[in-house]
Amino acid sequence: VGQEAPGMGSPRGADCFDIQATDDEQGQPVYKVVHRVTDADNALRAGDPFPGTSANSTVTDTDRYAAAKELYLGDRCQVPDSPVPWQFWMVMLKNGNLDTTAAICPDNGRPARPFPQTSRFPCPGGTGCMNQPLVFHNRTALDDAGRWLRGGLFGTYELDATDLGRSDVSYYSVVWEKQIGPAGGAGxxxxxxxxxxxxxxxxxxxxxSDATRGFSGGYHYDTRGMTKIVPESPDFKVRLTLEVKQGGGPNSQFYLMDMGSCWKNDGAPCDGDTATDVTRYSEMIINPETPAWCQPGRRDQCPPWHTFRNGTRVHRDDTARFPYAAYHVYCSPGNARHAEQPTTYCDPYSNPQPQEILQIVPHPVWGEFGYPTAKGQGWIGDPRAWELDVGALSHALYFYQDPGTPPARRRWSSLDVGTEIYVSKKAEAEWTLSGFDILVPNKCVTSQGGTVSSCW
Structure with a gap:
């Protein structure tokens, strides 16, 4: 978090509510939105006591307060369900600026030292470039006809902006809507x-969609979310419908699916030790302008191995069979002691702990998993409903482990869709996402006694 934005709450907020239904004089349903989270809840800042808690338990550290606020909002929003309760979808907004002279972000999970600014890490304007954004919230409400729910949030990182419509001002917005009543089954x-x-x-x-308990992708503290059962490779799929209207330019890494998990290099689950935990990411980038940096002459940009759906493994040195064009880039965790050389190490500053990233692009080898096989599929002018075998794909993808260690359980606590626009001035992206569902086989949900099965 660093510093909270002026006039804004700690950068965690929620919009959750109940729908109350009654009948009018003609017997037609009438709906009412009853909010669970108030504007005062969302405005809470570091140092403010959470309602219902002792003033002596106040948290003043901005980083720790944001984590505690997420748990507080989760309690306000929690919905009883089986096998566990759930809380909310997560909208994640991130600023990639890094002030290297401030040494705020850890270096592979350890305290960083300041160093001169480089072109790899933008910080236009110097001190203050890592600020939190202005956030404006339109609470979910019914339309005049009482049949559509709509809400949203919007804002900018320019703290002095007076016109958010200007093309030279950063801007973001998310609007959610749902039809209710007999015709409201579309979600x-x-x-x-x-x-x-x-x-x-x-x-x-x-x-x-983050796990309802525990660490979610990229975080080393307890979070809240929508995923009641954390899916595990290879047994899950993801359905979604995506329409990309504007792509965000050539540097927009638009993720049809981004999966995030965490395990140590010896295969053990993460425990919050940022020096030894490793965030694992893999993303399918569907922007057709995204090149395959992985090439026979740049094997440091490739994973050491590719595994086909039938289990056949091919090393990146096998230039006749390795599908170089299927990979945008691979980078090793910064704390990988036995990474196969040559390799490129991941950015050490953009996660609280070391990270490993494997980014793929449309290619025929991904077709067996339901993923795009050619550039342009699912892009502007080609909206699609997808059923992605994320479980099987995530089982086949290469992730680093120390030699001789037992394979990690690949449990994906975060699954998301969206874009990362890298170092582009005035780039714009726009897209619509619906029907986002994570499918887990019944055999991996319950046992005969109705409890969570041991396969998890």
Missing amino acids: WVFHHKLRTSAKYPWLMLYLR
């Missing part, structure tokens, strides 16, 4: 917009 639709600016050229916006 929520999420409309997203993201625009970068000269001062904020590297921005990210995702809709995430």
Whole structure:
């Protein structure tokens, strides 16, 4: 968090509510929205006591307060369900600026030292480039006809902005809507917009389904979310419908599916030790302008191994059989002691702990998993409903482990869709996401006694 934005609450907020239904004089249903989270809840800042808690338990550290606020909001929003309660979808907005002279972000999970600014890490304007955004919230409400629920949030990183419509001002918005009543079975639709600016050229916006308990992708503290059963490779699929209206330019890494997990290099589950935990990410980028940096002459940009759906493994040195064009880039965790050389190590600053990233692009080898096989599939002018075998794919993908250690359980606590626009001035992206469902086989949900099965 660093510093909270002026006039804004700690950067965690929620919009959750109950729907009360009654009948009018003609016997037609009438609906009412009853909010569980107040504007005062969302405005809570570091140092404010959470309602219902002792003033002596106040948290003043901005980082710790944001984590505690997420748990507080989760309690306000929690819905009883089987096998466990759930809380909310997560809208994630991130600023890629890094002030290297401030040494705020850890270096592979350890305290960082300041160093001169480089072109790899933008910080236009210097001190203050890592600020939190302005956030404006339209609470979910019924339309005049009482049949559509709509809500949203929007804002900018330019703290002095007076006109959010200007093309040289960063901007983001997410609007959610759902029809209720007999015709309301289609679920929520999420409309997203993201625009970068000269001062904020590297921005990210995702809709995430995070685990309802424990660490979610990229976080080393307890979080809340929508995923009641954390899916595990290879036994799950993801359905979603995506329409990309604006792509965000050539540097927009638009993720049809981004999966996030965490395990140590010896295969053990993460425990919150940022020096030894490793965030594992893999993303399918569908922007047709995204190249395959993995090439026979740049094997440091490739994973050491590719595994086909039938289990056949091919090493990256096998230039006749390795599908180089299927990979945008691979980078090793910064704390990988036995990473196969040559390799590129991941950015050490953009996660609280070391990270490993494997980014793939449309290619025929991914077709067996339901993923796009050619550039342009699912892009602008080609809206699609997808059923992605994320479980089987995530089981086949390469992730680093120390030699001789037992394979990690690949449990994906975060699944999301959205874009990361990298260092682009005035780039704009717009997309609509709906029908986002994670499918887990029944055999992996319950046992005969109705309890969670041991396969988890």
